[in-house]
Amino acid sequence: xxxxxxxxxxxxxxxxxxxxxxxxxxxxxxxxxxxxxxxxxxxxxxxxxxxxxxxxxxxxxxxxxxxxxxxxxxxxxxxxxxxxxxxxxxxxxxxxxxxxxxxxxxxxxx
Numbered sequence: 506x507x508x509x510x511x512x513x514x515x516x517x518x519x520x521x522x523x524x525x526x527x528x529x530x531x532x533x534x535x536x537x538x539x540x541x542x543x544x545x546x547x548x549x550x551x552x553x554x555x556x557x558x559x560x561x562x563x564x565x566x567x568x569x570x571x572x573x574x575x576x577x578x579x580x581x582x583x584x585x586x587x588x589x590x591x592x593x594x595x596x597x598x599x600x601x602x603x604x605x606x607x608x609x610x611x612x613x614x615x
Contacts, residue, residue: 520585520592522564532577535559542572542583542595549584550610552603554595556583561594 527534537557544551549571556574561581564570571584574594583594591611597604 519590520562520564520569520587521566522562524560524562526560527558527576527579527581530577530579536576540574540576540595542574544572546571546586549586549607552607553600554583554593554597554603554607555599555601556595557599558594562592 527536535558538555539553540556541551541553542549551572556576561579561583562585564582564585569585569587570582571586571591572582573580574583581594585592593607595604597607600607
């Protein structure tokens with residue numbers, strides 16, 4: 506992903522796209538707490554996960570999107586995958602049962 510600004514880091518460049526700051530609105534930033542990620546592909550399943558972020562990814566290739574999440578009026582990509590590489594916007598390690606189940610599904614599908 507590209508950096509949020511020209512002064513940011515280039516990142517790893519694993520996925521093509523950009524990273525943008527969420528737009529402040531009636532919802533507080535950073536986006537912290539539980540929110541639902543809506544699955545678009547397996548092995549991802551729609552579930553509530555724990556988020557803590559102010560920036561969100563916008564991949565160029567929609568075929569890598571696994572899930573989206575809506576925070577206020579904004580919908581952003583919350584999980585991507587390509588081959589054996591997976592990225593999530595939320596914290597699976599803080600997402601209790603749902604996060605552990607997600608990690609297990611990813612390892613089962615390698």
